[in-house]
Amino acid sequence: MLPKYKRILLKLSGESLMGASNYGIDPKVITQYAHDIKTVTDLGVQVAVVIGGGNIYRGMNEAETGIERAQGDYMGMLATVINGMALQSGLEKAGMYTRLQSAIKMEQIAEPYIRRRAIRHLEKGRVVIFGAGTGNPYFTTDTAASLRAIEIQADVILKGTRVDGIYTADPEKDPSATKYETITFSEVYQKSLNVMDMTAFTLCQENKLPIIVFDMNKTGNLLQVIMGRNVGTLVKG
Numbered sequence: 001m002l003p004k005y006k007r008i009l010l011k012l013s014g015e016s017l018m019g020a021s022n023y024g025i026d027p028k029v030i031t032q033y034a035h036d037i038k039t040v041t042d043l044g045v046q047v048a049v050v051i052g053g054g055n056i057y058r059g060m061n062e063a064e065t066g067i068e069r070a071q072g073d074y075m076g077m078l079a080t081v082i083n084g085m086a087l088q089s090g091l092e093k094a095g096m097y098t099r100l101q102s103a104i105k106m107e108q109i110a111e112p113y114i115r116r117r118a119i120r121h122l123e124k125g126r127v128v129i130f131g132a133g134t135g136n137p138y139f140t141t142d143t144a145a146s147l148r149a150i151e152i153q154a155d156v157i158l159k160g161t162r163v164d165g166i167y168t169a170d171p172e173k174d175p176s177a178t179k180y181e182t183i184t185f186s187e188v189y190q191k192s193l194n195v196m197d198m199t200a201f202t203l204c205q206e207n208k209l210p211i212i213v214f215d216m217n218k219t220g221n222l223l224q225v226i227m228g229r230n231v232g233t234l235v236k237g
């Protein structure tokens with residue numbers, strides 16, 4: 001069977017990199033992600049990744065940190081580059097060719113973000129990691145993921161989370177919550193379900209970019225999603 005998607009944008013949260021701890025990067029998680037990404041690149045799927053930074057720094061809580069929001073946001077963006085470098089090294093260890101492109105220039109460690117170059121890398125089978133979010137404060141890495149996915153004309157954005165899809169209510173709080181297999185963009189709005197922040201979500205909707213929310217921490221799930229199997233929740237127009 002052929003993969004359903006040819007070019008994907010995989011959004012990984014920074015928090016998921018923590019594994020069982022409450023800060024930093026768990027090497028076991030990196031190894032698992034690298035293994036799962038390799039399984040799909042081996043099928044010829046082009047993979048771009050946007051990674052969050054929440055395991056290291058989040059800029060939003062000025063009241064707690066005492067650091068001005070914009071300054072904190074830039075710190076958060078730098079955190080995503082650290083995660084990107086960790087993932088890059090895991091992917092290379094697993095035998096993949098990779099490039100890290102940063103939305104904030106830091107030429108010694110990453111290429112600057114150049115859309116056409118990113119596409120060229122993907123065509124050559126390299127995994128492209130987009131670091132530093134959108135390069136702008138007051139945005140999130142979910143928005144960076146939507147933006148980059150649209151720019152590189154990805155077929156789908158895959159949001160890897162710790163939950164295995166979108167539920168009628170928070171499954172950790174409400175045991176009667178049930179999972180949606182598919183849902184439309186407008187239903188998500190109407191029911192105020194939390195898929196991505198509104199900026200990210202609206203970008204996907206306006207550009208007809210489907211989103212799949214799935215559990216990336218279960219090994220093999222990424223492949224299932226790529227093959228079009230019924231894993232996670234598909235959001236579409």
Ligand code: UDP
Pocket residue numbers: 012013014015051052053054055057058059060072073074075076077079080132133134135136137138139140141142143144
């Ligand atoms: N951030 C930002 N602009 C962006 C992307 C990220 O300012 O385009 C900052 C923001 O402070 C955010 C932090 O980087 O809190 C880490 O990103 P995010 O919270 O999206 O990571 P995740 O929740 O996926 O771990």
